[in-house]
Amino acid sequence: MKMTFYKYQGTGNDFIIVDNRLQKIDKNNTKRIAELCDRRFGIGADGFILLENDKTSDFKMVYYNADGNESSMCGNGGRCITAFAKFLGLIDDETEFNAIDGLHKAKIEDGIVHLQMQDVSYIESFETHTFLDTGSPHHIEMVTAIESFNVKEKGSTIRYGGLYGKAGSNVNFVEQITDDTFAVRTYERGVENETLSCGTGVTAVALAMHSKAKASKNVINLKTQGGELKVSFNKNEKGYDNIWLIGPAEQVFKGEMEW
């Protein structure tokens, strides 16, 4: 069966997005999703996203990593599907949609997509690293000379190491540039490589840097390999709320795929 797909990118984190409101896609076909995400034998993407109907919100986002497995929240994917819903005429400039971690508000202002992330009340801080869940699990380590850092090798050692067991974790390496600006490179679980940007990853980095008092402002700039994102938040007595991931999301092409 032929299906129309769209390709989106958000700061270089790229996704195949399919409108599955008619439920034509078999959601358990891990092998086919992985083939489509393959950069040599398929369309090529870091993830595969279905837009579906939802009973309580404008739409539902179902997210798969490039390995074909359904996974936890994708922040850049959430920004891209918001732009896609607007393209489909499903929403205007504001929305609320459902994802695996619950409801998300989102809005589009001057072409920039703002996505509200779930509140974070628990951050584990160690001498060598920080760990928190922003919809997906993130390990964070400060490094120097980030541009020449071997993200794939070091990231996969931590992802598969003793700390996180079978589920693993995404791994972010961070270097402070100014008071409120950080360079971030992320090894993504389920892609098993560095991606050019990770939305839940930069959100985790912004909160971790604030909680460690490396940043004092409540809007943080994150420079990824694929472009710049901002994260704004409010600190409360338990942790963080009103967390927004802000950045561009762009449709790059449309095509037909065999499903």
Ligand SMILES: N[C@@H](CCC[C@H](N)C(=O)O)C(=O)O
């Ligand atoms: N690219 C994503 C994160 C996607 C999920 C992640 N690979 C996982 O399995 O935890 C983002 O932008 O947040």
